[in-house]
Amino acid sequence: MLQLNKGTVMVLKVTRRDVLKVGAAAGALTAASSLFVGRMSTIRAVGAPKPDLQLTPVEEWVPTTCWIGKQDCGMLARKIDGRVVKFEGHPANPKNQGTLCPKGQGQIAALYDPDRVKTPLIRTNAKGVEGQFRKASWDEALELVAERMNEVRKRDPRLLIWQKGRSKAKKFYDEAFVKASGAMKIGHGAYCSDAGYRALEYTVGTHAVLHPDFKHTKYLLSWGWNITSAGGNKTCWLTWNQQLDEAKKNGIKVVAIDPRARPAGPFADEWVPIKPGTDLALALALCNMMIQSGTIDEPYLKEFTNSAHLVKADGTFVRAGEGDEAKEQVWDKASIGPMDFGKYGNDPALTGEFEVYGEKVKPAFQVFKEHVAQYTPEWAAQKCGINVRQIYQIAEDLRKHANIGATHVVDGVEIPYRPVGIMTYHISQTELGFQQVRAQTMLMMLLGAMGAVGGTLSDWTWKIHKGYAGLDNISITEEPNVYLKNSKYYPINSGNPSIMAQVMVDPEAYGVDYTPEVCIIHMANPMTSFLSQKDIYNGYMKYKFVAVIDPWLSKTADLFADVVLPAATLEKYEGPTSATDQYVGAQTLRTPPMDPLFESRGDIQIYMDLCEKAGILTGEDGYLDQVNKALKMDDEHKLSIDSKPSGEREVFDHWAKSAGYDGVEFFETQSVDVTGPVSAKKRYGYAMDEPFGGAVHRLYGESLLGYQNQMKALDVEEIYWRDYTALPTWREMTMNESPAEYDMNLISFHMIEFKQSRTSMISVLKELAPKSRADINPATAKAKGFAEGDQVIVESHNAVTGETRQITVPLHFTEGLRPDTLAIPHHYGEIAKHPQTEGQGATPNTLFFTGKGYTLNTADQSFHVKVRLLKA
Template sequence: ERGMKVVVIDPRLRGAGPFADEWLPIRPGTDLALALSFASVLIEKGYVDRGYLAKYTNSPYLVKEDGTFLRVDGKEQVWDPASGSAKPVGAAGVEPALEGEFTVGGAKVKPAYQLFKEHVAKSTPEWAAGVCGVPAADIRRIATELGENALIGHTVVVDGVTLPHRPVSVMAYHMAQQEQGFEAIRAMIMVFMLLGAMEAVGGVRIDFTWKPYANYEKLDQIKIKDPPYNIYLGDSKYFPINSKLPGIVAKVMQNPAKYGVDYTPEVMILHMANPLGSFASQADFIAAYKKFKFVAVIDPWLSETADYFADVVLPAATIEKYEGPLGASDQYVDATTLRVPPMKPLFQSRPEIEIYMDLCEKAGILYGKDGYLDQVNQALKLKDAYKLDLGAKPAVRDIFDRWAKSEGIAEGVAYFEKKGVKAKGAFPAKKFYGFAQSPPFNGKTHRLYGESLLRYQREMKAKGAEKVYWQDYTAFPTWRPPTKDASPAAYDLTLISYKLVEFKQSRSSFIPLLAELAPEQRLEINPKTAKAKGVKDGDMVWVESQNALTGETRKVKVRARLTEGIRPDTAGMPHHYGMWTHPSAKGQGPTANTLFFTGEGYVTNTADQSFQVQVKVWKA
């Protein structure tokens, strides 16, 4: 309605497609190369917010030839053109240089931005076109449009506060779900750093309110340890930046000695999750979960994982429970809600909070300091007058009544039982924007240059980690062909997974009314590719994946569906199928997660999972 242009960058024309102005059908796993090329074009054409880079990022920090920052008495240095000398970061009156090469104490140094400029110079649209499989002219045009529409230098007044106005942004959540997802996200963020759009009005945001990320300091100061490691491999030479990926746990459970792990758990509590259907590499989870001696599942229904492994299933309520507090913002109005039960829980099901309080009581960790109730007091930030008694088990409704009153809602939980949502009013600029803080961004520096990543790489090497683990810990995002591309040429298609609007995760394909809309699994394939393989729409086909590092293959049979909305070198299977415990789910076809792999080559950096693998397809 207001003239915003939307460009979808995706191998498959997803749900956003009909609402987009343009579809750029990128080759799977090449988003990093595209982002580097965008940055190259922006710098070439001068679409750079130099004021933002110099003042709020580490772009002007001087970098030595060994890749580390120049420091004097522990303080990073910048180049002061006025005095022709290095000065401490933040020195009064200094407008630091972003470009050039200088000599300090006989050593050559360059600002981080100069190094970034050199780093992306070779990432031209013509180069990226060959990698990404999209026209160079389109790459150059889209980057140029970003630069033109960023309105660098423009400001706008919000709630009496003058703020940078950069009406360009990106939604890149699922872009992380590829082998080099961490680096791809970094590179795309850098595109918008060049434009000064991070946390600007109309720019890139990661939350409804502004606050320093909880791990801002921690992720820059990781101490890589020697074995033994925990089952997540946190702080390890393998994945020092760690998201506790269940797939890594599955690999460790099968071979703890390989990863320097000396303890694996014997008991697992699985809460509202179905790893055999939801997580990549089903075979690894089956093998890993066989190692547990006891498995308890908390779930509203008997999932496939529970069917295989649960010793006890504790039935959880769905909507008939108190749950929250939950944000209900539309990004502009601050609002809070609670889930309140419209009726009593069905059959023997119970709210999870009741289940956990009973479990903690049995385990002797419900009461007293640091017990479960104490943790609830802290998590809900209850004021002293409303804190739970650490010696008595409360009713769940009472917990939320105390929270509501602690938040200043006189009616307590009854307010939400009557009205549902508590609107607090529009977010004020000083709560919403990093630029509106005093000082801006609470004094935190945005990191264009990843010195700590380079440090981690060197420590990982020194501790004997193999290249597959450390190769993507680089000061700047650096392109390399994905590991999957090393599969034999016969595996000529990249399989991707995606979500359908009809279903929720792997939790709803058994619902008859929804199953009528999308009754079975399918392999989406381009008509040109299908014709070359002798496949017609509706044919049953075999899909075989191959692990590029181990050579392992996996195979499923599925029905082919032809569509122009996918690249010819790509095939797609939706996420939701492969369930068997519910009668309505039987015969719907396999889960795509049977074909994906986890572990080395398919997981990097932050231990995040890739949902891409090379496959071959033939008529069954």
Template sequence: GLAGGIVGCAPGTEKESEHTAGVEKTAYDPKAGEWIPTTCNMCFNNCSIKAHVIDGVVVELTGNPDSSIGRGHICGKGASGIMQLYDPNRITKPLKRTNPKKGFDEDPGWEEISWDEAYGLVDERMKAAIERSGPHAVTGMSMVASQIGSLVRHTALGVIYGNAEGSCSDICGAGVHQIEYLFTGTGNARPDYVNCNYVVQFGTNAGTATRHGYNMTVEPFAERRKNGLRHVVFDPHMGAAGEKADLWVPIRPGTDAAAALAIAYVLVHEENLIDIEFLANRTNGPSLVDLDTKRIVFDEKTGHSLYMDSDGEAKPYDRCSAPQLEGTFEVDGRQCSTGFTLYKEHLKTYTPEYQESITTVPAATIRQVAKELGEAACIGQTTEIDGVTLPYRPAAVDAFSGITRHKHAFHSCWAVFSLNNLIGSTNSVGGFCGFDPICNGWADDNPTMSWRPGLWEPEGLIDCAGLLLAFPNSYYKKVYEGDYTPTTMGMMELQPMSDDNHFEHIAQAHPDLYRTQAAEVALCYACNPIKWWGNYDEQAEIFKNYEYVVGIDMFLNESSYFYDVILPECCYLGRPEPLPHAAG
């Protein structure tokens, strides 16, 4: 059947050879059965697909060309979803532990039980824990690869039990999402591949082998490459992106920030290839900073940050007609400089020669990339789209896992994405744009379900929409007005500029140290939390100390050794309704 399927997928007709003689050309009739549109769930991109079903059996998966989510493409992982559906090792019935001892060396003694008994056990244990200790006695865990499922888990616990706290995988974009929030108003951003002419990537294979909406971006990226887009990749190893790039720049791991700051140095101090209008009017570069306190100066009456106007008077940002981007001034007896002036001074350390000793990237390469990037940005030019004149900046700098899943991720991403601000390409045509920051209401007569980034009034800065549900969010409010004393298991108070409860497992292990309430019941949805975090022994002790652990999954894994009851998860290909698109 496999041989017949492979031959049957070959285009055209060829003469039989000794290898194909007598082999059936198709494993099934391509005209039989029906093609059912649905969505893939082999990763969080949720591409639109079609399933070929014959006599109730899925025999083939393809992309859906009628949808922009995937653009008719399907990756190898998505095509293999049939294996997940028909895997003989799938859990198909609820299981209950019979051995009270838990550990990697202990057989749980699984016993099949009915769905009613399984649901009853889960409900009983969760209600009892909440009655004893409140909503925080129950926690939930889920995996970033199934974001829709994570939302369902998170929302269900909140609606049913009044609990909305949970932990997430700590391998996601701990730095990249936060900088994208601050710069673009949304937690995900990417180059405008359709209109871009120059892309610099740091530690990412976006548009080539991976990243959000890969099947949506690979085709337009390839088309632009064919039509002249220049592609530069900073990466310690030659991955898929570096292999196909116009210029691959090997770099010492963990030193990307130095290289990015050196590119900024060249743009600002050597080539003067910066978008002054963008920096003065679309960033807080003109904000006056007290040189003694290093804090932004605010107007006492309005509470708004002060800018220096062209008439020599310091004014609230929203009353300043011509903000001065650079300069040092005396304001009410205080010596102040603009934020951009301090940034420019800070860059003086990061010469191409200085970074070479850190990154191993030749100074000449840094100067070459900086000059090409600045010239490709077409600073000052505009374009017209649907009758609207917009800034045209067809150059972008992008990054992801190579720098955001490592130490100092926030600062590295800050240095890299700031380059887009310098050339004015942030949220500009052809530049680095946030996606899905705005929803004007759902199509099913529900106009109240709408959102758009707000405004942080004290500084006139764009707030952001949440990463998953895209509800209004404000990091500035958290930083300026938040209490940094941990009160929750996720200890989000210690990391106000984060989306994920990365620290819950730490607080669960040491509740007395962090003065947090340990959870008593855990619900693990489609994940393997013991494998997420490196210290297996510590995680094993944590899971032993839970009063009760519920697992929802299709397969047994390392964490299953510590579950008390397991509910079989439905494969996405077996659902009566498809999962919604996270990016839709």
């Protein structure tokens, strides 16, 4: 950096904005100062003659999108003499409306980070230990990866694994590359909210979890939603908090159901400090209370759900007809007999018992009513560790605000008005998460609030995902793939990498007849971001070759990578990406504010280069052909499948023209295309041309019971099939079987300062939250003889195997936490080989377990375990 001696001054004339704002990251200051090196004519001693020339740097503002966060916020990059020195929010982007979170501001330091991977690297030592690498050319590195890919593709395509983190251009990666290469895709699934996604796909058909219609919702259950410090359904805290703030002005009541109070702050009207993992118990009790009080939307239940389907004693539906033509039967009150569901003019019964074809049967709603009757508010209060008065108050508030029978006109369309909503997302990753989110959804179904104005929504627009039919028609195989999809262990499956790692260590134990050999890891860091590090380590040691695409030498790359390919950060083209905030439609594209630094390349460029080396870039079903299909390019503008494009810009120019723009220059200058309000017919399930897209909402999960019966017939252990039940059913959690001395419930949480396990090495973000910690209630700590700041050993216990694991962290006192709960942030664990991560402390992921009892019936991961505290 430029050093100024005492008695000298620096003269700088800037055409706009004289000073960088206080919020500028340290990296920006470093970058800006480098502009002045060598320009000594601008520095003079006090009293020296004034020079003839005065520097006037060229300043410009160029649009781009955030790379490091979840929702790709719109940004304006301030450039001086061609170098980015500052980011500000783009005011035209509906998602962030001119704002940026700490990560958005802080990525200036990521851009110029001197410890990024600057060139391709090739390992020179054994794997499983700290890596030693030599620099390589792009040609050498790509040829090595392509050679290993092609060798296994020829022998057995199942031997090639492609694993991604939260990538930003799924059409190019998840679709085009996976299809062109034939690789098996493993994602970051089972570590985010995948149990919730599967629950919604199965129950109502949407591909998302739950969020409210903030413009119209009057009562919100913020259920495990980290309101001010993390994301929610489909997007992050900027969008949701802006909408929540407006909703608060309009009188919304918010009840925070969470072991931690901190995220709610002044935004919640009430805190319900629920015991970790007991959310299903509360949801079932609330369902019971709605039914007992008669607070149900009968027309919705009869017409749009399977609530009236007649259920036999064996749990299956009554059907009439043969084979695929068989129709589910309801009891028609008008004709006093069975009738096909949905037949015009029938009035199906929701309650009662009837005799059909010589057998006693009941409507599914009657079965559900009898099932939830056992879950009283007093029972739930005991299980959840909360005051029963709070449960009664929630039930009363739901009844008061549901407005069953009311309608509201939006965009000229009259739609049912049910202003009660649930926001739930990461909380789905609990031991009973799939059935828990089903029960939360069913609570809203009872009120007719799913897809209603003011009610509970899911995806940005209401559309039916392939999982709606797919999850109802699974063929269980005894020859599963390496992550046990459609297996007798996990018929409904979210691709859990830790399960895959366990299978790789002992494939025969799971009936798998192969072990993958080559893995390409794209922006994922399994060793720190996934649970059960021991399993990840042992499993990934089985790979014969690993290539990592990443801007940094992640912990995973350091231990296992044979080749590291340096990706650019935000200095690349990537997308296209939706920029909607659920009310305003918009589309954006990441465009680079400057060329890639060092020898890094944009991710899409890396895939084109790799596919070229592997001989799968051109031709029918090659990468370019798959890109055309994934992006739905029209015939006039599709990429030639016979020659390689000149670069990413050419690819996106073709896409932009195919999408109706003049070219990619539109996004290079405007960044975002705001298409206007999202119509009511797209947003609300009721308002679709065919309500709810024709999906029949599943109050009763007949196929889930069918899977359980198949699993039993295949002699799988009860611990695998016990949660495949037609109706959500409470059971005690596995972790509660640990010995009594493991007396605390461990949870992890996200901090606004960081993005998953991807950012704690960024200097300016590290300054905000430099080290890991364990949050604890002061009364609990003092009772155990600990003071704030004490280093403690946190030891977890596996109730199935008896295994224990330990980490050491300092204690941090907070009153806003249940006394029986310990909370450790997710983001640490020396995530990369980087000087900024040294001494940051451990990740709680070390303490969690994968496998029996700790992996959900959908192969999703539980973030709960019993722990005890020991003196360090």
